[in-house]
Amino acid sequence: MEVLKEERARRVPEVTGRNWNDDFREERGIPSFDGAMVWEREEGNAKWAGTPKSPTRSRWCGLPHLSCLSSRNPQSGFLFTGAAVYEEEMSCFKKGSTQLPTTKEEIDSGSHKLAALKEWLVNIVGNRTPGRRVKRNEIRAVVGMGWRCIWKKMDDRARKPKARFFAKGFLDGRLVDTYVGTPSVAGINTVCFFIVFTGMEMGAVDVTAAFLTSKDHNAERVGATLPSVLPRVPEENPFKNIPDDRYEELRRMAAEYEPGGTYLMEMGLYGLPCVAQLFDHKLEGVCKELGFKRVDTAIAVKAPPEGGRAQAIVMNWIDDLLTGAPPKEHKALQETLNQRLGFGSVCVIREGSERKFSGVDISRVSTGEIHFSQVSYLENTDTAPLWNILKEKRPSKPWKGLDGKSAEPFTKEEVDNQYEKPIHAGVGTLQWGVRMNPLRVVWGHTVAQLILKPSRRIFKTVVRIIEMLKGHPNKRVFMSVGLVPVMYAYFDAAFKFATYAARLGYVVRILHSIELRGDLRSLLENWIAWATKRAGRKVGSSTAGEVLAFEFLLKKLFGIVALVKAMWGLKKVRVIVYTDSGPLYDQFRSGKAQTDATIQGVLEWCIQEMRVLRADLQWIARLRNMANVMTKCALPGGEMV
Secondary structure, eight states: OHHHHHHHHHHHHEEEEEEEEHHHHHHHTOOOTTTTTTTGGOTGGGTTTTOOOOOOSSSSSOOOOOTTEEOOOOSSOEEOSSSSSHHHHHHHHBBBOOOOOOOHHHHHHHTTHHHHHIIIIIIIITTEEEEEOOGGGSEEEEEEEEEEEEEEOOOOOOOEEEEEEEEOOOOOOOOSSOOOOOOOOHHHHHHHHHHHHHTEEEEEEEETTTTTTTOOOOOSSSSEOOOOOOOOSSSOOTTSSSHHHHHHHHHHHHHOOOOOEEOOOOOOOOTTTTTTHHHHHHHHHHHHHHEOOOOETTTEEEOTOOOOSSSSSEEEETTEEEEOHHHHHHHHHHHHHHHHHHHEEEEEEEETEEETTTTEEEEEETTHHHHHHHHHHTTTTTOHHHHHHHHHHHHSSTTTTTOOOGGGGTTTOOOOOGGGHHHHHHHHHHHTTTTTTTTTHHHHHHHGTTSSSSOHHHHHHHHHHHHHHHHOOOOEEEEOOSSEEEEEEEEEEEETTTEEEEEEEEEEEEEEOOOOOOOOOHHSEEEEEEEEEOOOOSSSSSSHHHHHHHHHHHHHHHHHHHHHHHHTTOSEEEEEEOOOOHHHHHHHHOOOOOOOOOGHHHHHHHHOOOOOOOEEEOOOOOGGGGGGGSSSOOOOOOTTT
């Protein structure tokens, strides 16, 4: 036991104020930021007498962009690799970044002096983020504090200096609640469909200083040691948007803090592992006071006490909120939330307008129609550097000739590690690019399993798929569907006899009629949820694969049905499940797995769950089974073939 404790102590060292980058910077000879904030230091002042001069607190912590940064480990904080491969090309691959690194020369010139003063005075001191001064034995851990300086690129491409005060070195999150959920794709789709369904007005807002205004409620508390260099607060007010009386109050508050002192963290300081959860806890409390109830992760609705359809809805992606309410009540809802939370920007997504939320472009075409896409995200990816890595000229139609075999691994293919980082970046972009594009999600899921064996062929396949997404950025269309929603669920499986492997997939949509229209546009309307995966075991027949796909659907369907019931205020939702497998349909009716006895238990479970849902299983022609697109790599125009 003693050996185990000693080993654990060696793996998780005592958290101190020392920057986890110091050792690396000293070994590699990276210039420190000593003197970058020297304009605030007053040598000979008694205020600085006895101030500890640790390597962390005597240097500016707005580190420049380290291109060799790879990943973190609990010992040194970061794990660095050798020389980066194709670093210049990959830095040009993703455009549209709103945060650009700053340099030591820019900081020395005073470019971020006013931004740092405002961050310290208004956000940190003004929100009383550091509380009372404490001793080491009063708190669980002590962390250092430092600065991060960046340039924020605005919509007009102008650069705005931005400084962020943050904690560094707190790696042990075992004694604090760090979990904060974000809405699933199905949750986002259902909320927006509900807004269309009810004719609500939709709005999007972001919360200013969301973390810094969220009180720390954890039982185990953390203290932070202030840097020995803090912004000097001038007597004259340099801010036009801060009244003079408020500025004087902030000056008096700032004088209470001593450089190098250790203070209890009362609010969610950036860098602590629990800050997002602190704001989420605060938001949930505010919503409860206003009569809202959380019905799913990050989704809260306000329903009448006697039950019925939700009258208002609030969905959050960390500190970004999406609100919905009747047009006459929506403005009052946003104003109330603004008073309690403090908004930075507020907008109403009216007809003909567009807004981004959680990386998705939301366009309100009319009161009864909303479009989802990721066009702006894909437009901000430049594939020219990727073709430079391949040393090839971009074809006019790079996706021409792609098929499912292009994304499959070759058994005798040699691994080429120089493509490891480009493949990781490309697959990450691809995974996010298909997030709202179910017609291409199989491509992203397939190539994601090949990143452990990088090669030129796989990298080229990833580039071609990204080009296909950019050329065909499909939109999700949500239309109003009458009074009572009806849920339609489809499942399918693609079986490979040679390897006994199967790919499973499902699609869930909401309509108002049990009659299905046959045109392609209507088939792609109101998709709420979809997913694909490989079967986790060998499959003996195509029918057995269909049974596993049936199980895959039902495991997710209960949560979606529960969300629909809560939002619409229904006790029962009509659910119809479709299959294009005749043998499975017959076996479901008889209750016996005739073709594969090993699947009997799964079939019985599916029958049981269908009874609980009170759902109907119906047969449908293969050409009308939308789940087909979740089991194959389809090119544009061949999705429903």
